[in-house]
Amino acid sequence: MKFKNCSKLFILTVGILLSMSSISNAKMYSNPNENRIYGKDRYETSVILSNKSFTFSDNVILLNNDNLSDTIDAFNASLQYNAPILLTNDKVEKLQKDEINRLSSKTILTNSESISKDKNFQTEKFKLKKLPKYYEYDNKKSALLVSNDVDAIISSTYARQNNMVIILINNNNKMETIKKIKEKNYEKIAIIGGKDSVPDVDNYFSNVKRIAGKDRYETSKLLLNESKSKSVLLTSGENISDSISSSSYAAKMDSSILLCNRDASNINVSDYEVKGIIGGLVKVVHNVYYLIPHQDDEVLYIGIDINRDVRDGHNVNAILFTDGSRTSAIKAINKKLSEQGLSEITSEDIVKARNKEITLALNHLGVESKKIEFLGYINKGLLKTDVSNVLDKIVKNQNNVVFKTLAVELLNHKDGSSDHLAITYATEDAEKKYNIPASYYIKSEWDSVITKKNYKAIHLNDSEKEIMIKALNAYTIWNPANGFYAVGQNSVPASFQNKISHPVYYIEVD
Numbered sequence: 001m002k003f004k005n006c007s008k009l010f011i012l013t014v015g016i017l018l019s020m021s022s023i024s025n026a027k028m029y030s031n032p033n034e035n036r037i038y039g040k041d042r043y044e045t046s047v048i049l050s051n052k053s054f055t056f057s058d059n060v061i062l063l064n065n066d067n068l069s070d071t072i073d074a075f076n077a078s079l080q081y082n083a084p085i086l087l088t089n090d091k092v093e094k095l096q097k098d099e100i101n102r103l104s105s106k107t108i109l110t111n112s113e114s115i116s117k118d119k120n121f122q123t124e125k126f127k128l129k130k131l132p133k134y135y136e137y138d139n140k141k142s143a144l145l146v147s148n149d150v151d152a153i154i155s156s157t158y159a160r161q162n163n164m165v166i167i168l169i170n171n172n173n174k175m176e177t178i179k180k181i182k183e184k185n186y187e188k189i190a191i192i193g194g195k196d197s198v199p200d201v202d203n204y205f206s207n208v209k210r211i212a213g214k215d216r217y218e219t220s221k222l223l224l225n226e227s228k229s230k231s232v233l234l235t236s237g238e239n240i241s242d243s244i245s246s247s248s249y250a251a252k253m254d255s256s257i258l259l260c261n262r263d264a265s266n267i268n269v270s271d272y273e274v275k276g277i278i279g280g281l282v283k284v285v286h287n288v289y290y291l292i293p294h295q296d297d298e299v300l301y302i303g304i305d306i307n308r309d310v311r312d313g314h315n316v317n318a319i320l321f322t323d324g325s326r327t328s329a330i331k332a333i334n335k336k337l338s339e340q341g342l343s344e345i346t347s348e349d350i351v352k353a354r355n356k357e358i359t360l361a362l363n364h365l366g367v368e369s370k371k372i373e374f375l376g377y378i379n380k381g382l383l384k385t386d387v388s389n390v391l392d393k394i395v396k397n398q399n400n401v402v403f404k405t406l407a408v409e410l411l412n413h414k415d416g417s418s419d420h421l422a423i424t425y426a427t428e429d430a431e432k433k434y435n436i437p438a439s440y441y442i443k444s445e446w447d448s449v450i451t452k453k454n455y456k457a458i459h460l461n462d463s464e465k466e467i468m469i470k471a472l473n474a475y476t477i478w479n480p481a482n483g484f485y486a487v488g489q490n491s492v493p494a495s496f497q498n499k500i501s502h503p504v505y506y507i508e509v510d
Contacts, residue, residue, distance in 0.1 A: 032284050033284055036283070038242055038277075039280075043086075057084060059108075060108055060109070061083050062112060064112045072166055075156055075159075076131075076165055080137060083248065084099075111131045115128075134165045134166065139163075140163060141188075143167050143181055143190070144159045145177075145191045146168060146192045149244065152166055152168075153244065154216070154220045154257045155190075156257065158223050162188075162190075170199065171199055186207075189208045189209070192219065192223070211226065217266055232256050232258040233277070233278050237259035243257060246278045263283065264284040265285065285400065286309075286402045287398045288317065289317050289319060289403050289404070291319055291427060293419040295488065296491065299361050299488075300495050301505065302505065304503075304505065307468075314402075315371075320374050321390075322379045333345065333487065345485065350485070357477075358474075361471040361474035364470040383422055384422045391430040392430070405427050405440060407441060440508045445506065457506055465503055469503070472499055475487065475496060476489045
């Protein structure tokens, strides 16, 4: 008899482990905002970028970018000499001087007459030289035509990869520039931007390629496709002043500059390998969806990450998949109501009560009521296909989606474990299908040991503990007159007691 039971246990364990082997490893989503490169202004940003790109440099470029042609000259010099661009105003401040000394530069390239005449900047340590014009580079066999500094920035990687010199062209210098280009006899010519921005010069040359989207954002994406790399540095398409000095850092990171709006909602960040964000204007806002099987799962197993995402400025949403109508707590609640001479409640009442509890708990965690969705699937009746249909719609309608839910566990609740698994498996499928990030939370260290998954403990500071205690206490309120019946506490009292006394959470990591 014992042997038979052991055999059954062995077969069950093997079956579970085999089923787990087909499940993708849970992963935490990376937050590109953690690698934002910016200073208090464009000048400090340029120094920070130089510091990140070079340990030393024989050449350094000082740019007072009031003149567009000077900016283009600076881009070319940066590509030619692999030199940093430091932004200045009419005189060189201590910030730039300190960086030049750190670089041990021998030559300063600049078109600024005020800098050249600055007696306080004269030194025998280096010599001042004018920035070369594009036609002075004999080693450049191809030309890239732009009409503004935005297109010059986003195409700098393309120019570097194709050994191109960047040329400023507009209606004022059109014929003169065409003449110079013909004299240089470039092997190929690329034009960045549409004919509304860059003059129609295509007919003057036989080897022209025009790269132009409907706007600067689309042009930026097209240039990225030309580079055949998904490695990017994000920067604002509204104000690119911080990004003028980024060409050298892009070269170091082997990345392209990709324009986006302030919250990056016009791109899908997970489609790229984001190496950093240049400037202080862009902050990626994730559309984070917490996928909750049952009321109270969010406070018992996910916890403070909900509040942290809200505080970080992300668009946090919660989806409750089941109605909670089949909870065993209804017996204990009705017994207590009867003892107090109050009317017993029905399964419909329990659904309303449980939804009030989770709403209050999520409100304490910072989630607005309008961002909570109740799908109302009956407990133990949720199917993976039901969840997949919901997730498909979310991903197709939004960029920068992140899913967070419970992990697959060997020791799951008897009450509703199939609902947990339906959501987890559907989330893992969506993660693979759409290449989107997802996070998975486990109940305890013990579950991680059994499933052999790596995990990280999420510890709370004192203020966060206060927030979580309030959220947990939403499930302990006994106030029948207002529809609160402490359903969560009556359902799993030990879990609430343990979490209130020991508010630590656990998340799977790769």
